[in-house]
Amino acid sequence: MLVLQILIDGFAISTLYALGALGFTLIFGVSGVLNLAHGGLLVVSAMIAYYVGTRLGLGAYIGAGAGILAGIVTAMATYLLIVRPIQRSRVIPARERELFVLTGTLLWGVMLQEMLSYIFTDTPITVKPLLPGIVDFLGVTTPANEFITAAISWVVLGCLWLLVNRTKMGKQLLAASINPRGLTLLGFELSRIYLLVWIIYGVLAGIAGILLGSFLGTSSEFIPALTGSAFSIVVLGGLGSVSGTLFAAYVIGYIETLTAYLVSPSLRNVPALVLLILVLYIRPQGLLGRR
Amino acid sequence: MKKFFSSKPFILTIGTLAIASLLPFGVSDYILGVLTTAFYFAVFSMSWDLLFGYAGEVNFGPTFLIGLGAYGAGMADSLLNLPVPVCILIGALAAVIGGVALAIPALRLTGPYLGLITLVAVLLLQQVIVIFAGVTGGEIGLSMPDVLSVNSAPNYEYALAFMTVSGAILFAISRSNFGLILQAAGQDPIAARALGFNITKHKIAAFAISALFSGLSGALLVFYLGTASVNAVVDIAIGVRVIIAAVLGGRRTIIGGAIGAIFLIVAGEILRPLGQLSTLVVAIMALIVIMVSPDGLLGMLRARRTT
């Protein structure tokens, strides 16, 4: 009974973690950008979904659509206003662009947080669930929304896999991540590929933000923590490795759930943090990363 | 060396500091209070710059070291009732131990990996403080029986003196052979090692020095505030401010960290009438400065002088 409960609950949380971190790892894999405003994208989408779905009363589905749109807009803004100007800057030495992207996105995250807190206050809200009600699954009562969340997450993950591995566009993305210069030499326009990948990132972050917001609630104050946990999962799995990210998300999700059920809910985060330090120390490239 | 002491920037710095030391005779207590906090932040940023700017170590967790210093000193005061200077030394010692502990993974890891370790160190420290709320004060913060002084002027002079001495020492270190070796190790560790330098020793020393000043400053700050709390000295948001200040002022200059920190805090005060939006405006200003002038405010000053 307890085992099944832990399995179900851990699965739901882990899947959300995976989806939440996926865009972060994708954008790093393809364009080498660590977006420290990542949590901001998630929360903006969730807040807009809440505003449209609940405050304006247009319902969960229109709200979710607006949220995803907000995710795309915010991702584009991150790229066009912050990342691209830094990457193309003539005054910033090439060797230090990475640091400037980090600092720039960090500042952008602060701005998103302040804007949200000004418009919506810091009070946490929940996004309207797509499917209300509960399901009795082998004797464990679980909200239907939890199943929907897991199902949507896996569909999105599947689509992304197909996109990367089965389409021409995906091959270009892969090529861009492995050898950007080679791709340019072949006559492809890198900037278009990057733009595209930021749009995909926006969609992923939008969906993840809305699902997180309906399952766990959201608030502008969550932005740094969300960025932090995506960062942890991605590094634990190996930077830029999509399968590593999925694996790490499940490792962290289940460790947290086990701790919460078997030890104490208030110690939930501690074992995962310790594990993170240990893994980084013993295997700095992450669980599934290549050096 | 002689040339350095008669150089324009040096004279300018001394002049500014001399005027600064006379401020208590002319301006209100409130401005002194703002600048006191700013001076302690200046030391945070300068210490961070030694690690990042010179040794190339991506330390996302300056507040791990600051927090150890602050809580070390605060707990020595509130639990053991030791004299204030002893408490400050205990805080500094705790920070140095923490700094050396951070240096160990730094010997193996670089870039984002080290960044994450330092970030996790902050999160763990935060958890420990909350879990052991009985002795640390937990979420609520530690109230301390002693303060440096109730009056603004002495507090201001302590902070100014501390910032000046720390800044001078850190600057001297950065310009010494030690600093050059750090810089070489940060940019090309293999070459530096091939030249026969003991990088391990230098890196550990850099972490210890940075920790010493961060810790001292954290300890002094809590004795100025009369309270140590997670959101004042440990929170990641504080670390972000320290990093932004160092980059904004101009990294790899030490002095830039001080300029950036003072600018951020004073700008925040001037924009106070904007209320909630003040942080947003400061962030936008900081972003514009680093985009336009990657060498920060100090770089802008230099550029103006050369043209």
Added chain:
Amino acid sequence: MNLKGFIAARSIRAGLLASAATMLVGFAGWAVSPAQAADPIKIGITTELATIPGKAIANGAELAADQINAAGGIDGRQIQLVIEDDHLSSTDAVSSFQRMVKEDHVVAVVGTFVSEVGLALEPWSARLHEPYLITGAAANQLSQFVHKDYARNKYIFHAYLPAAFLAQAVCDASHDILVNQFHMKTAVILSEDAAWTQPLDAGYQGCLPKAGLTVEKEIRFSPDTTDFTPIYQQLASLNPNVIIAGWAHVGVQPTVQWNTQHVPIALAGINAQAGSSQFWQATNGGTEGVITGNVAAPGVAITPKTLPFSDAYQKKFGYSPAYSAYTTYDAMYMLKDAIERAKSTNALPLVAALEKTDMVGTQGRLEFLGQSSQFTHALRYGPGYVTGVAIQWQSGQQKTIWPLNLANAKAEFPSFVKLPKMAAN
């Protein structure tokens, strides 16, 4: 450019220069104006504007100041508020407190609903001899600090109830409603791990059994918990009748998850965010059936002052007041009253006058406890003084269910909550 345009441009430039200069001078604090009898009385408000209770503190103070000024001020002097946002940071709060005292020369400082901010400000109130009224934070330590060293710390007033009293109010309400009306027998205490809930939980442990509820377990969780499923699963296996909450930093998530997971246990105690009228939307209606303690409730006349206040508040701000608006509004009137009786705005006479406060406010009759109480300078709790109310969310509205003489609805629970079989039915 013609002459007219030139003059206009010049005057704009001059204006800009002048305003820049004013800003500079203002910042440098060189502008000194001699004190006059008709000078406004400045009162500092330190609060957290991005939060519901924090904003309510500022609103409550503004409303009181408007009303007092419209009625002629305090002995003919107008009130001028200095409202500062501490962004939930004790560092910001301390520097803003110092600024308000040293730069604005405020007569007293009012505010904060965060205990850690309050505790950081208290030593400064004592050091700077500045009267400070805390109007939203609940930790016992706030008033115990005054008791510990009265001579030094007498400048601090806790113009709200300490957690120990809040626990007592919850027990009293639980006895009247849950035990007497619904025959509940067992409870589980579920509190966020924060300073204010330590005394609250101790209070619950002491008074719930006396109220007729056996405490089966006390669970404390980290305030940054977002997934409450493990906790609710554990609770379901214990199968108590009611969850007695101690929540302020959290609220939305545990409430929503209680509802979406159909936790079959009633939810009562203190769920501070549920006291706000915006909570219904924030939880998508998940708060239906939730009971929480509050200082007052919409439409309930605790005293003759309650309804006029909440109506005026609704009219001015467009939403109903959170608990800290009532306490801050009352604190402003207590200050006015004390300044008039003391005939002075100096700290010592003002403190002495505040100690003699005995007036009717929006929450009840207001009186500060004396030096002998361990909660020195906290509000007196009990029938005839301040007791608070228990409200329950019913069909999107906050209904008052306790005290029984003020109730405008009977308690009822969502269908997924399993209630004990009623002998009477």
